[in-house]
Amino acid sequence: MNFDGILCLIGGFGKFQKILFVWICLPQIFLAFHMLVSVFTGAVPPHLCLSSGGGAPPPADFNFSRVAAVGVRRDGSCAPPSNHSGAAADGHPGGGCQGGWEYSTETFQSTTVTEWDLVCDSASMNNMGSSVYMFGLLVGAVAYGSLADKYGRRIIILINLAVQAVFGVGAAFAPNFYVYIAVRFVVGTSISGVIMNAFVLGTEWTGPKQRMLAGIITDYFFGFGYILLAGVAYLIRDWRKLQLAISAPGILFVSYIWLLPESARWLMANDRKEEAWELIRTAAQMNRRPLTKDLEMCQVHHMEEKTVVTKKHSFVDLVRTPRMRKQSLIVFYLWFANVLVYYGLSLNISDFGMNIYLTQMIFGLVEMPARTITLFTLNRSRKLSQLAFLALGGSACLLTIFIPNELSVVKTVLAMIGKFGITASLSIIYVYSAEIFPTVIRQNGIGFGSMCARTGGVLAPMMYLLRRISPQAPMVLCGLCPLLGSALTLLLPETADRPLPDTIEDVEGPELSGEGDGPP
Known part of the structure; x- marks a missing residue:
């Protein structure tokens, strides 16, 4: 019996898993805060270049909105110092804003x-x-x-939650911009550590039928953090206090x-079966599914089984054969x-011309129906869904x-439809x-896909x-990139209601090239 079979007996989404998802979902709110806070902390308010002669600043009732970009040419370099009406102080090109x-x-206060x-x-x-x-x-x-594959999901999540809190607070006290971005870099590494491993921990404890729903639940909490950030930023206008x-x-x-348990599936894969079965018994009791005789026999079998050496696979296998190569490159894109x-x-979001707080809230609200x-x-259909939503997003942008x-x-509104x-x-x-990558290279495929995603970020x-x-x-770029992706999706296979491929041969079919096995 594999671990999915064990989950079917002890409950694939019972009380144990529901409590686990509470612990997993709560940090998602703060992950959204950190991911999107630069919308407010790094906002560019209307500004005015003062006279280099030490002229007086504009009066308190000066209308900055009329000169939102005064002193900045299209190429981003400084124009001549301007007076309060927005007119150039002299008629020839200037350098930096000396005043x-x-x-x-x-x-924004700051x-x-x-x-x-x-x-x-x-x-x-x-x-x-x-x-x-x-x-x-x-x-x-x-x-x-x-590191999570080597040391476990739980310890990596705990370390990254601590790093996120410590360095997040440290960013609020950064003495200069270079220290600030260095600290934010560390916060970014911790965000990935929590997002990936919390998702993996949750799915590894969830039964096959509930995994898609469980993944969407975590997304909802990220969306809730997206919306909540608009309210927090509206109340706190100083960037250090907001951070x-x-x-x-x-x-x-x-x-x-x-509170946080380890993944029993990971423990079993790493030959720590006694710890795994202790957690399985705890989950069974919380789900009111006491261990049956079949499960006890399964435990004995797991304790006695020997490790089977299997063929090693690597990233090269993602692009070694023609069909796998085509599908991998499209998915990565x-x-x-x-x-x-x-x-x-x-x-x-400030580029769309509406109130920044309202736009942030609207964009956050869009996340909910989009994920639902x-x-x-x-x-x-996986294929038609991917194709249609990419086409919708790209066209709207x-x-x-x-x-x-x-x-x-x-x-x-159009940007909101694009975001949807x-x-x-x-x-x-x-x-x-x-579902596209076969079992033997699925982790490699998703891992490299995640790297491509972060490159986009x-x-x-x-x-x-x-x-x-x-x-x-x-x-234009936000529109063309998804439309190209929509066209490329036509070349991918449909995977809904199809068995998951386990080997590269399952993807390539009976005429797998390059294996030297001869005709079937």
């Missing part, structure tokens, strides 16, 4: 931009900070995935030392495109470039990937530097 910057405090003057020639530093954080996610995905508010409660997760556009939209609808479409800035509501499609598509790719903040070329360039 310093004055920022509107109507929306941000990292206003504290360290990350505007004009330094504007790219702000995008770089977000990319460094996303690079932390990439490093964390690579490092903590392998402290979203990080300090993480100290409470120290209680997980006593889908991971990249989904995350690039998801964070490209999520981290730049996949529960119904996935059962019908592309349409925003034709909407004038004066129609900010229309532009935001991409969020649904991102939920689907998790399930679709697990690293590039998402930098994508908005394309505004120097054209203001519409970022949204």
Whole structure:
């Protein structure tokens, strides 16, 4: 009897698993805080270049909204110092803003931009900070995935929750921008460590029939954190206090030392069967499914069985054979495109012209129906669901470039539809990937897919530097990348209601090339 068979006997989603998912889902709220807080802490308020002659700052009732980008040309370099009406002080090109910057405090008391003057020639530093954080996610995905396979899911989750709390609080006291992005990089690595291993821990304790639902539950809590952040940021307009508010409660997760169980499936795979069966007995009792005679016999069998040496597989197997290579490359691109556009939209909501807090809340609310609808479409077709939502998201993003800035509501609605499609598509790719890759290389495939996703996350903040070329360039990219992914999805197989492939031969069919087995 394999572990799925054991779960069927003790309950695949009973009281034990439901309590486990409470512990897994609570950190998701704070993960959303850390992932998206730069929308507010790194916001660029309307600003004005003061006269280099030490002129007086603008009056208290000065209308910054009329000169939201005064002193900045399209290429991002400083224009000549301007007076309070927004007109240039002289008629020839200027260099840096010698008199310093004055920022509107109507929306934000302070941000990292206003504290360290990350505007004009330094504007790219702000995008770089977000990319460094996303690079932390990439490093964390690579490092903590392998460490969790070696040392267990539980200990890696506990370590990363502690790192997230300590360094998150530390970011609120950063003395300069370089220390700030270094600390945020460490927070990023910890986010990956928690997201991946909490998801794996939950699915490894959940029965096959409930795994898709269990995965969506964790997504709901991330979406709830998305919405809640809008309210917290609205109440706390100072970036240091906001950073402290979203990080300090993480100290409470120290209680997980006593609450969070290890994965019994991982314990069995690592020849720690006594510990695994102790947890299985606990789960059976909590689920009111006491150990049966069949299960006791299964335990004896597991204790006595010897380790079977199997053929080793590596990343090379993902691209060694033609059909597997085609499917792998397409899936990797889908991971990249989904995350690039998801964070490209999520981290730049101020571009749509509406109130930043309202837009954040709307984008968070969109997450809920987007993730819910996949529960119904996935059962019908993985392929058509992926294709349709990518096409919807890409088309909506592309349409925003034709909407004038004066129609900010229309532009935001289209961006919201784009976010809906991409969020649904991102939920689907998790399930679709697990079913496309065969068992022998499934972990390799999903692991590399995650790396491609994090690469998209690293590039998402930098994508908005394309505004120097054209203001519409970022949204053109957000539209074309999903549409290309939608077309490529046509080349993938349907996996709904199909048995999972176990070997590469199952993917390639009877005429597997390169194996030298001869005709079937």
